[in-house]
Amino acid sequence: MAIILPLPFLLKRFRYCRDNVLSHSYCLYPEVMKMACSDITVNSIYGFFTKLLLMGLDSLLIFVSYVMILKTVLSIASHEECLRALNTCTSHLCAVLLFYTPEISLSIIHRFGKGSSPLLQNFLGYISLLLPPLMNPIVYSMKSKHLRVRIIRVFVK
Known part of the structure; x- marks a missing residue:
């Protein structure tokens, strides 16, 4: 939150002289920033840095958790349980x-x-x-053989 909080304050200091119509149905930071008549270089760099930092931190934490999960899964003796655990990991990825x-x-x-x-x-x-909220149930339901067969049957008919 501390990283994202300065973004609206950085936008507030600009003078806006272009159209005040957004092309998206929601407020997107880069688009509001482009409506400014001032130099937006600092805001552009800071916004991109925050996006990369937050997504990079998420990616790093996801990677570390997957290394720990794979280490644990590969130590499982049963081959069938190992494949089931890896199937869940694939859906999450x-x-x-x-x-x-x-x-x-x-x-x-x-x-x-x-x-x-x-x-x-x-x-x-x-x-x-x-896309993400619509596809999450589909991705996770494809793990279940019963649901997968019913979904395939709907599209094959």
């Missing part, structure tokens, strides 16, 4: 990738993609907002 990939892509496009299509920015914005 897919859910994490579904969350971070659109978020990082949107952040990079907003900061460095000066000539990128506004349609692409909107599309990635909505994907990063909607």
Whole structure:
């Protein structure tokens, strides 16, 4: 919270002279920042740094936890239990990738993609907002053989 808290105060010090219409249905920091008439270099660097720091810290902690999980799982004697535990890890990794990939892509496009299509920015914005909560139940339910068979049956008909 201490890292994110300065962001609105950094935005408040700007003078805004461009259109005050956001292209997303929610307030996105880089987009508000681009409406300023002042130099936004410091805000852009700080915002990107916070995004990388927070996602990097999450990634580091996830990596460390997976090393510990794999160390424990590989010490299990039963091959079947080991595969079941690794199946759960795979589902979790897919859910994490579904969350971070659109978020990082949107952040990079907003900061460095000066000539990128506004349609692409909107599309990635909505994907990063909607995809993770919609896909989490699907990713985790695919572990269950009973649910997997029923989901496949729905799409095959």
